[in-house]
Amino acid sequence: MADAVRIRGLVKDFGPRRVLAGLDLDVEPGEFVALLGRSGCGKSTLLRILAGLDTDVEGTFSVPERVSVAFQQPRLLPWRRVWRNISLGLRGVDGNGRAVAEKALAEVRLADHADAWPLTLSGGEAQRVSLARALVREPDLLLLDEPFGALDALTRLAMHHLVEQLWREHRPAVLFVTHDVDEALLLADRVVVLDEGRIVAEHRVDLPRPRRRASFADLRSQVLSNLGVDDVEAA
Amino acid sequence: MSISTAGVLARPEEAGSDSVATARAPATRQRKWPDLRRWLSPIGLVLLWQAASSTGVLPPDKLASPVTVFRSAYELVVDGQLVDAFLVSSSRVAVGFALGAVIGGALGLASGLSRWGERLLDPPVQMLRTLPHLGLIPLFILWFGIGEEPKLALVAAGVAFPLYLNLHAGIRQTDPALLEAARVLGYSRFERVAHVVLPSAVPQTLVGLRIALGTAWLSLIVGEQINADAGIGYLINNAREFLRTDVVVVGLLVYALLGLTTDALVRALERRVLRWRTR
Numbered sequence: 078m079a080d081a082v083r084i085r086g087l088v089k090d091f092g093p094r095r096v097l098a099g100l101d102l103d104v105e106p107g108e109f110v111a112l113l114g115r116s117g118c119g120k121s122t123l124l125r126i127l128a129g130l131d132t133d134v135e136g137t138f139s140v141p142e143r144v145s146v147a148f149q150q151p152r153l154l155p156w157r158r159v160w161r162n163i164s165l166g167l168r169g170v171d172g173n174g175r176a177v178a179e180k181a182l183a184e185v186r187l188a189d190h191a192d193a194w195p196l197t198l199s200g201g202e203a204q205r206v207s208l209a210r211a212l213v214r215e216p217d218l219l220l221l222d223e224p225f226g227a228l229d230a231l232t233r234l235a236m237h238h239l240v241e242q243l244w245r246e247h248r249p250a251v252l253f254v255t256h257d258v259d260e261a262l263l264l265a266d267r268v269v270v271l272d273e274g275r276i277v278a279e280h281r282v283d284l285p286r287p288r289r290r291a292s293f294a295d296l297r298s299q300v301l302s303n304l305g306v307d308d309v310e311a312a
Numbered sequence: 313m314s315i316s317t318a319g320v321l322a323r324p325e326e327a328g329s330d331s332v333a334t335a336r337a338p339a340t341r342q343r344k345w346p347d348l349r350r351w352l353s354p355i356g357l358v359l360l361w362q363a364a365s366s367t368g369v370l371p372p373d374k375l376a377s378p379v380t381v382f383r384s385a386y387e388l389v390v391d392g393q394l395v396d397a398f399l400v401s402s403s404r405v406a407v408g409f410a411l412g413a414v415i416g417g418a419l420g421l422a423s424g425l426s427r428w429g430e431r432l433l434d435p436p437v438q439m440l441r442t443l444p445h446l447g448l449i450p451l452f453i454l455w456f457g458i459g460e461e462p463k464l465a466l467v468a469a470g471v472a473f474p475l476y477l478n479l480h481a482g483i484r485q486t487d488p489a490l491l492e493a494a495r496v497l498g499y500s501r502f503e504r505v506a507h508v509v510l511p512s513a514v515p516q517t518l519v520g521l522r523i524a525l526g527t528a529w530l531s532l533i534v535g536e537q538i539n540a541d542a543g544i545g546y547l548i549n550n551a552r553e554f555l556r557t558d559v560v561v562v563g564l565l566v567y568a569l570l571g572l573t574t575d576a577l578v579r580a581l582e583r584r585v586l587r588w589r590t591r
Binding site for chain 1: 489490492493494495496497498499500503507508511512514587588589
């Protein structure tokens with residue numbers, strides 16, 4: 078089976094600054110890959126390039142036809158009701174938009190919020206709508222750009238569970254950008270560590286799901302040292 | 313209310329649910345019962361005005377007494393003069409406003425939605441808007457004569473500029489993050505404009521609409537000084553000839569009422585169109 082994502086020698090400059098310095102990466106269909114790195118390591122830029130938002134790059138990459146994105150901020154249209162936010166832009170559902178949107182909302186447990194205005198939602202609810210909006214497009218590749226970065230710790234835990242469950246049901250390839258090591262190890266099949274626009278380490282996480290934090294303590298120290306952080310808990 | 317409660321009021325988002333309830337209670341009570349004490353000084357001023365007129369300190373050829381003004385208003389309503397004048401002036405504003413709104417709206421859309429539209433349209437409009445449009449009267453009289461046309465043109469000019477500026481600014485202020493989201497979600501260009509760009513320009517456009525309506529009434533008042541043969545301006549100018557200060561004041565009150573009414577209409581429209589902001 079062909080790769081979902083295939084990247085070869087990707088280079089991206091912002092002015093004099095080289096953000097991606099010849100990056101190679103493959104993602105298999107249905108694979109959940111976490112991209113870890115410090116701020117400014119190029120991980121968000123990589124996602125934007127794959128989403129078609131940043132152009133003018135060197136190197137080659139290929140992505141599937143259906144690509145969806147969930148951003149760090151939910152980016153809902155505040156003047157459209159929740160169900161319209163999900164169904165707008167969707168092709169081939171003429172007249173059925175509402176039903177399709179309601180089904181997607183039920184999957185993120187927001188079935189009774191179809192008619193709500195986005196500004197009345199909590200941060201976690203808005204992010205779930207954003208997830209539903211991405212998944213209703215039945216993507217072969219789902220790009221998640223720190224989608225839980227702005228949520229409180231408790232909401233994050235619930236979201237991890239939800240994302241894992243949705244990924245199992247829909248099986249898109251996922252490229253998940255985060256700087257939270259635990260989050261990456263909890264969810265991903267493979268963790269890729271980025272630094273200064275290159276991949277500096279890769280770890281396969283062969284642990285049964287759902288995972289517990291205790292099960293990946295060793296791997297966690299390794300990844301943290303890849304990131305240049307000493308793991309005080311392990312020491 | 314004690315000082316400690318005032319401290320809670322200052323930071324309602326940190327307060328517990330009980331404190332929030334106590335903090336909110338006075339606000340709702342205030343809204344239910346408007347502070348009648350605020351009416352003391354306006355009523356006092358009217359009484360003072362009446363006293364000055366009754367004692368002859370304020371002669372009627374300078375300013376008629378409130379009682380005379382109300383009596384004249386009643387008579388003008390009964391004999392139909394005021395209603396006719398009201399209708400003529402209102403329709404002038406309505407037609408002039410419609411004209412200005414179409415022009416300002418079309419130009420604003422064109423320069424907001426297309427780069428070439430902006431390059432071609434924005435510079436001349438920005439230059440022209442620095443002209444005080446009321447200063448155009450001499451030109452408008454030369455171009456359009458002294459009939460209805462210069463009055464309508466003046467109102468239209470007063471409406472077109474604020475509407476253009478705010479619509480254009482509103483469109484340009486569209487959140488780039490939402491536009492990006494629309495792109496990755498596969499919106500067509502039409503969907504982007506209809507569901508992202510234009511709705512996000514609505515609040516700013518409504519600000520423009522309110523300014524435009526204010527300017528419309530101002531332009532009408534000035535325009536009706538030009539050889540009016542009907543309308544509130546005619547009523548006022550006619551009254552001036554006969555030193556009828558009472559009728560002048562009635563005319564001014566009607567202008568004020570009309571301005572308040574259209575402003576209330578825009579606010580009602582705002583509540584309806586921007587209901588996504590509340591609740």
